[in-house]
């Protein structure tokens with residue numbers, strides 16, 4: 259089984275470890291550079307991107323993660339994790355910094371201007387079996403994508419219709435929503451397959 263780490267600095271780490279294990283991965287938390295060395299792929303969980311950004315520096319993980327991303331390690335970012343993978347962040351804190359892996363502009367807390375959290379069906383390209391029951395919690399959306407970015411999912415109804423909420427660029431995957439909070443393991447299975455293919 260591919261070894262998949264979950265960046266365990268802040269956020270819903272345990273839920274991702276459980277979901278990854280159910281999807282067939284050898285899943286484990288990653289807090290230290292030596293733990294990062296031992297994984298084939300990494301999940302950056304939902305939480306608070308400003309806090310995760312700070313802790314990435316405190317735990318001396320910024321350069322190691324940048325290097326692994328440059329080396330092709332698959333990374334999946336959910337919500338705050340999506341923000342950590344974005345090249346540009348709108349409504350971010352001036353001192354927050356991500357890994358800039360995906361050529362996209364995300365807006366932090368984008369849906370939150372209307373509602374703090376909500377749920378909606380989202381179809382994800384490449385994942386069969388019908389739409390996800392997507393859970394959004396103070397979520398970002400994607401306002402712009404570069405040429406190399408594949409849009410995998412959009413909101414299909416309500417005030418945020420057509421907003422991009424799932425993307426992939428090479429081995430980097432990001433969603434605005436939280437599949438780890440539902441029993442649906444298809445997105446984690448998709449990511450584990452990506453890690454298996456890249457290893």
Ligand code: GLN
Pocket residue numbers: 303304305306307308336337338339341366367395396397398
């Ligand atoms: N609003 C959070 C942030 O800016 C993300 C919320 C979440 O991950 N559920 O990082």
